Amino acid sequence: MTNTSRPVVLIAEKLAPSVLDALGDGVEVRHVDGTDRAALLEAVQDADALLVRSATQVNAEVFAATRKLKVVARAGVGLDNVEVPAATQNGVMVVNAPTSNIVSAAEHAVALLLAVARQIPAAHETLQNHEWKRSKFNGVELNGKTVGVVGLGKIGQLFAQRIAAFGVNLIAYDPYVSAARAAQLGIELVSLEELLERSDAISIHLPKTPETKGLIGAEQLAKAKRGVIIVNAARGGLIDEEALAEAVKEGQVGGAGVDVFSTEPTTESPLFNVPGIVVTPHLGASTAEAQDRAGTDVAKSVALALAGEFVPDAVNVQGGAVGEEVRPYLPLVQKLGTVLSALSPKAPTSVTVEVRGELSNEDVAVLPLAALRGVFSKVVESQVTFVNAPQLAEDLGVSVEVVKETESPNHRSLVTVRAVAADGTTNSVSGTVSGIAQVEKLVNINGRNFDLRAEGTVLLLEYPDRPGVMGTVGTLLGEAGVNIEAAQISQTGDDAVMVLRVDRPVDTQVLDPIGASVGARTVRSVDFG
Numbered sequence: 446m447t448n449t450s451r452p453v454v455l456i457a458e459k460l461a462p463s464v465l466d467a468l469g470d471g472v473e474v475r476h477v478d479g480t481d482r483a484a485l486l487e488a489v490q491d492a493d494a495l496l497v498r499s500a501t502q503v504n505a506e507v508f509a510a511t512r513k514l515k516v517v518a519r520a521g522v523g524l525d526n527v528e529v530p531a532a533t534q535n536g537v538m539v540v541n542a543p544t545s546n547i548v549s550a551a552e553h554a555v556a557l558l559l560a561v562a563r564q565i566p567a568a569h570e571t572l573q574n575h576e577w578k579r580s581k582f583n584g585v586e587l588n589g590k591t592v593g594v595v596g597l598g599k600i601g602q603l604f605a606q607r608i609a610a611f612g613v614n615l616i617a618y619d620p621y622v623s624a625a626r627a628a629q630l631g632i633e634l635v636s637l638e639e640l641l642e643r644s645d646a647i648s649i650h651l652p653k654t655p656e657t658k659g660l661i662g663a664e665q666l667a668k669a670k671r672g673v674i675i676v677n678a679a680r681g682g683l684i685d686e687e688a689l690a691e692a693v694k695e696g697q698v699g700g701a702g703v704d705v706f707s708t709e710p711t712t713e714s715p716l717f718n719v720p721g722i723v724v725t726p727h728l729g730a731s732t733a734e735a736q737d738r739a740g741t742d743v744a745k746s747v748a749l750a751l752a753g754e755f756v757p758d759a760v761n762v763q764g765g766a767v768g769e770e771v772r773p774y775l776p777l778v779q780k781l782g783t784v785l786s787a788l789s790p791k792a793p794t795s796v797t798v799e800v801r802g803e804l805s806n807e808d809v810a811v812l813p814l815a816a817l818r819g820v821f822s823k824v825v826e827s828q829v830t831f832v833n834a835p836q837l838a839e840d841l842g843v844s845v846e847v848v849k850e851t852e853s854p855n856h857r858s859l860v861t862v863r864a865v866a867a868d869g870t871t872n873s874v875s876g877t878v879s880g881i882a883q884v885e886k887l888v889n890i891n892g893r894n895f896d897l898r899a900e901g902t903v904l905l906l907e908y909p910d911r912p913g914v915m916g917t918v919g920t921l922l923g924e925a926g927v928n929i930e931a932a933q934i935s936q937t938g939d940d941a942v943m944v945l946r947v948d949r950p951v952d953t954q955v956l957d958p959i960g961a962s963v964g965a966r967t968v969r970s971v972d973f974g
């Protein structure tokens with residue numbers, strides 16, 4: 446029987462069994478063939494999370510078909526099949542598993558290079574055909590040769606480290622890597638032109654971007670050293686496939702190892718059936734280890750995303766990495782924003798997050814996102830996530846600022862969120878995370894000190910002070926079946942603010958008459974969930 450209350454995780458491609466273990470029983474797993482467009486568009490409507498590898502195209506059309514999608518998880522590295530800006534626009538988090546398969550991909554590039562250099566697949570085929578043709582297969586040694594790496598990122602570096610063991614000279618082209626970093630790795634950074642001229646073998650490890658698409662075409666291949674071996678285990682389309690096939694046939698390129706194609710899946714390519722070209726059907730990440738890691742990494746991220754928590758591997762969330770010290774403050778700061786949205790349910794013109802004390806030594810760039818999620822909770826209909834909060838702020842003309850102050854008079858760390866409305870009205874709420882149990886507390890509302898756990902439902906009343914108000918409020922709540930768990934009053938002169946933590950949500954039909962009976966000018970209910 447289907448349990449519809451559990452979040453639906455839609456798996457659109459074959460993933461390692463470890464992904465199901467890591468997802469656990471808290472979600473309902475459904476399967477669809479992500480390459481069957483109609484089936485995908487229908488299945489994604491009810492999905493909370495979508496898990497893909499590289500064959501499913503997740504674009505604006507998919508996001509338009511979704512109703513409650515919160516996260517797209519790519520069980521691997523490359524995100525060229527996921528339209529990240531469209532995801533961001535829709536408040537959908539995109540996560541990948543950036544290190545899960547990098548060793549496998551680097552090893553595959555090495556395997557392809559050796560397979561081409563020693564013509565292993567072709568030699569294997571002759572024996573399968575009961576032919577013994579030793580003299581046909583004369584290979585080349587790597588020792589003493591120059592190997593050029595195009596794209597010196599995670600996989601490029603792993604490839605370089607591994608191929609270095611063959612006694613090669615390493616050069617690389619990557620305009621975004623410093624010469625110092627390359628030198629540390631024993632690699633000389635050169636221009637693409639120089640790399641083409643000097644390399645006996647070239648391995649490509651670039652992402653596919655508008656800048657890199659077609660980077661190696663007929664012109665570049667013509668400039669390369671005659672007989673060069675070219676390997677591409679990165680992305681199809683980085684090298685012009687027609688041009689590469691022609692260059693191998695003419696002998697300008699000595700051979701090529703290709704794992705990726707401009708269209709995938711494919712059974713037709715100019716690179717097929719060309720002597721000297723070794724092809725594999727996008728197998729770089731196809732190892733037990735890489736698939737296990739990719740599956741468990743994205744399952745963990747999906748669980749965090751569905752719980753509304755910060756996800757370290759999210760690629761479309763501003764704010765960068767979130768430290769251990771900062772993490773407990775994310776839900777608290779969202780709650781401070783929720784109190785502000787209850788006090789003033791219109792979009793403010795500015796939101797300031799003030800961080801005091803020990804926390805001010807940390808990178809707190811993510812805290813404004815949490816504050817905005819709370820502040821916008823009553824302002825916009827659509828879901829407010831870590832992903833789309835900055836875009837919503839921009840669309841609504843809300844300026845956002847973080848202020849840090851090392852001094853914190855009463856708390857080790859204190860965060861205040863202040864919102865200024867269009868008419869200049871300012872509201873502020875402060876909170877802290879207290880003790881080993883990391884209890885989230887509200888400690889100040891509009892300059893008045895309290896000490897109240899930020900959980901459940903909190904009622905706030907501003908009223909002219911007089912004897913008996915607490916009793917009246919308590920009686921009326923009791924008559925409505927609402928139990929008070931904690932109560933605090935801050936009184937100054939004739940004015941008082943009462944905050945109550947109660948055992949259930951209280952709707953306006955109950956709350957408004959209570960406010961009227963004590964002459965309250967403000968009565969609010971804040972639900973922390």
Ligand SMILES: NC(=O)C1=CN([C@@H]2O[C@H](COP(=O)(O)OP(=O)(O)OC[C@H]3O[C@@H](n4cnc5c(N)ncnc54)[C@H](O)[C@@H]3O)[C@@H](O)[C@H]2O)C=CC1
Nearest residue numbers: 522523550596597598599600619621651652678679729730
């Ligand atoms: N065949 C397979 O199964 C797999 C393929 N991949 C692919 O391998 C590629 C590399 O992945 P990673 O190393 O993890 O990425 P990465 O992001 O760590 O490294 C990419 C490098 O390319 C450089 N780069 C970017 N634009 C450039 C340009 N215009 N010219 C020169 N360099 C440029 C960057 O500075 C960076 O150092 C990606 O395309 C990824 O999708 C990844 C895993 C498995």
Ligand SMILES: O=C(O)CCC(=O)C(=O)O
Nearest residue numbers: 498499521522523730731
């Ligand atoms: O096997 C896969 O899922 C694709 C691996 C890949 O190309 C990547 O992670 O970028």
